[in-house]
Amino acid sequence: MSTNxxxxxxxxxxxxxxxxxxxxxxxxxxxxxxxFLPERHLILNEIAIIGLFALSxxxxxxxxxxxxxxxAAFFGLGAYTAGILARDGIAxxxxxxxxxxxxxxxxxxxxxxxxxxxxxxxxxxxxxxxALVLGEIANQASWLTGGADGLQGITMGPILGLFEFDIFGxxxxxxxxxxTFLLFIVARRIVVSPYGLSLRSIRDNPLKARxxxxxxxxxxxxxxxxxxxxxxVAGALLAQTTQFVSxxxxxxxxxxxxxxxxxxxxxxxxxxxxxxxIVFKVLQDVISAWTPQYWQFWIGLILVIIVLVGRERLxxxxxxxxxxxxxxxxxxPETLQKTSAxxx
Amino acid sequence: MLTILFDGIAYGMLLFVLACGLAVTLGLMNFVNxxxxxxxxxxxxxxxxxxxxxxxxxxxxxxxxxxxxxxLGLVLERTLYKRLYTRSHLDQVLFSIGLxxxxxxxxxxxxxSQQQLIxxxxxxxxxxxxxxxxxxxxxxxIIVICGALVVALQLILTKTRFGSRLRAAVDDPRVAxxxxxxxxxxxxxxFAFGSGLAGLGGALGAEILGLxxxxxxxxxxxxxxxxxxxxxTSITGPFLASLLLGIADVAGKYYVPSVGAFVIYTxxxxxxxxxxxxxxxxxx
Numbered sequence: 047m048s049t050n051x052x053x054x055x056x057x058x059x060x061x062x063x064x065x066x067x068x069x070x071x072x073x074x075x076x077x078x079x080x081x082f083l084p085e086r087h088l089i090l091n092e093i094a095i096i097g098l099f100a101l102s103x104x105x106x107x108x109x110x111x112x113x114x115x116x117x118a119a120f121f122g123l124g125a126y127t128a129g130i131l132a133r134d135g136i137a138x139x140x141x142x143x144x145x146x147x148x149x150x151x152x153x154x155x156x157x158x159x160x161x162x163x164x165x166x167x168x169x170x171x172x173x174x175x176x177a178l179v180l181g182e183i184a185n186q187a188s189w190l191t192g193g194a195d196g197l198q199g200i201t202m203g204p205i206l207g208l209f210e211f212d213i214f215g216x217x218x219x220x221x222x223x224x225x226t227f228l229l230f231i232v233a234r235r236i237v238v239s240p241y242g243l244s245l246r247s248i249r250d251n252p253l254k255a256r257x258x259x260x261x262x263x264x265x266x267x268x269x270x271x272x273x274x275x276x277x278x279v280a281g282a283l284l285a286q287t288t289q290f291v292s293x294x295x296x297x298x299x300x301x302x303x304x305x306x307x308x309x310x311x312x313x314x315x316x317x318x319x320x321x322x323x324i325v326f327k328v329l330q331d332v333i334s335a336w337t338p339q340y341w342q343f344w345i346g347l348i349l350v351i352i353v354l355v356g357r358e359r360l361x362x363x364x365x366x367x368x369x370x371x372x373x374x375x376x377x378x379p380e381t382l383q384k385t386s387a388x389x390x
Numbered sequence: 391m392l393t394i395l396f397d398g399i400a401y402g403m404l405l406f407v408l409a410c411g412l413a414v415t416l417g418l419m420n421f422v423n424x425x426x427x428x429x430x431x432x433x434x435x436x437x438x439x440x441x442x443x444x445x446x447x448x449x450x451x452x453x454x455x456x457x458x459x460x461x462l463g464l465v466l467e468r469t470l471y472k473r474l475y476t477r478s479h480l481d482q483v484l485f486s487i488g489l490x491x492x493x494x495x496x497x498x499x500x501x502x503s504q505q506q507l508i509x510x511x512x513x514x515x516x517x518x519x520x521x522x523x524x525x526x527x528x529x530x531x532i533i534v535i536c537g538a539l540v541v542a543l544q545l546i547l548t549k550t551r552f553g554s555r556l557r558a559a560v561d562d563p564r565v566a567x568x569x570x571x572x573x574x575x576x577x578x579x580x581f582a583f584g585s586g587l588a589g590l591g592g593a594l595g596a597e598i599l600g601l602x603x604x605x606x607x608x609x610x611x612x613x614x615x616x617x618x619x620x621x622x623t624s625i626t627g628p629f630l631a632s633l634l635l636g637i638a639d640v641a642g643k644y645y646v647p648s649v650g651a652f653v654i655y656t657x658x659x660x661x662x663x664x665x666x667x668x669x670x671x672x673x674x
Contacts, residue, residue: 346491
């Protein structure tokens with residue numbers, strides 16, 4: 047009996063772990079933009095970074111159910127870590143990336159114990175508080191961070207000693223996309239593992255999860271730390287590819303934006319963050335070209351409408367389409383986004 | 391020293407008037423309304439626009455600074471907010487952040503992004519010396535008004551029929567509904583009233599807190615601190631929390647300006663981790 051269940055779970059997980067055609071097409075298109083959209087690499091680079099950042103939020107929000115309004119804390123810490131290292135002469139990008147991941151993971155590990163307790167509101171406030179404290183520190187410690195002027199004088203060395211960053215952002219985009227892709231594979235592997243399954247059961251019913259013997263707190267600490275490391279890497283990518291860090295990376299609107307990105311794309315499946323990042327950036331680009339100063343209004347309006355129409359209903363429909371696409375007809379992801387945009 | 395204490399009390403009272411509506415929203419319907427500051431901003435702008443463009447005297451604008459946000463709150467509550475009471479906190483957070491973004495951009499569009507300055511009447515300017523303590527007249531005025539409001543609110547809550555219904559609804563909405571109390575009407579009323587109070591607070595605080603389109607974002611965290619630290623089931627909890635916050639903030643900025651708001655955020659995290667239900671409440 048129990049082996050039957052174990053077998054069933056194993057086969058289900060293996061089936062879920064298989065790559066669908068839709069997914070492969072998605073990444074092929076992403077890789078193809080390296081050659082076909084050379085004049086858009088700067089914005090594509092931002093999309094890849096925001097996508098990674100949203101992916102990290104999805105790990106804790108979509109898979110573990112932790113509501114966070116202060117995810118920018120890890121993003122900002124990663125950005126400052128990478129930026130300060132580069133300013134002080136350690137110009138190797140990968141080294142900076144690793145250092146940023148470790149710094150953010152340590153902060154994530156320490157603060158994860160704060161979000162284990164209390165209601166959603168408490169978690170919200172605590173995460174927000176952590177981000178604000180970090181923002182204050184970055185503001186006050188201007189000898190280290192440059193304070194309100196931002197961190198200047200970052201010069202990056204070539205990646206792996208081979209690829210120099212260029213002004214068109216092509217190297218930067220290739221770099222960000224590769225890192226995002228690799229981390230995506232890791233995250234994908236994690237969420238289809240038994241560990242990922244246990245996270246989902248914690249999200250759906252923490253009490254029951256505890257009752258069937260899942261060590262809830264350990265799991266949450268682990269995933270929070272992991273997500274923090276991911277966000278740190280995203281921040282480091284931003285710092286390295288734009289060669290500038292300002293207090294903006296720790297600001298509240300960054301935490302709010304990433305949540306919005308994730309919500310647009312859909313919470314609880316890994317492509318949500320990536321698709322959301324594409325839609326969000328394109329929207330932002332279009333709207334701010336149209337009303338440069340007031341694009342926030344329309345973003346807010348979209349948010350309100352998404353919530354009123356029903357977040358789950360929208361993403362559920364996209365997910366069904368996605369499954370259909372991945373399973374049978376192999377539609378390209380581009381058509382999927384148009385569908386979701388029309389339904390918004 | 392005493393002057394700082396005095397300023398802190400005025401600041402705290404102001405925070406209380408601004409935030410007490412949020413306490414009711416959160417306590418009564420368990421709704422996380424991050425857009426509360428937008429109503430305060432509405433009140434502030436009503437006063438600023440009436441004074442600067444039409445030339446209405448300061449005191450005469452205050453009732454309108456209450457009424458306009460109250461009506462705004464009522465309309466939004468009936469049309470939008472009430473659909474979201476049963477939704478998850480995440481939905482509520484997203485919705486209210488969306489509202490904040492819209493409010494910030496809309497105000498920026500209509501009135502510009504600069505600070506709105508209001509000219510206080512001369513009898514409220516300046517400081518006087520009471521027993522060797524420098525006391526700002528406007529701050530005394532705020533303390534008197536807000537103090538009166540606190541007493542009035544406390545009386546309404548404890549002595550009137552509406553107050554006991556409200557308390558019943560906060561304690562257990564389902565049972566209250568079962569006893570024939572119209573909870574949704576009560577909620578609409580309190581929401582409007584809370585928004586109105588926030589507007590009044592925004593108008594009174596325009597001189598002290600400053601008033602520009604980013605007001606709701608800047609002070610959101612303060613309102614949330616008041617509510618989460620003070621708890622939501624009484625009026626004394628948030629009141630004490632706002633006084634503490636006001637005094638700590640003013641004293642902190644005066645004595646250790648380099649540390650800034652750092653202390654307050656850290657304290658908030660510590661309080662929330664140790665007592666998630668609020669500082670002044672019994673654990674349930």
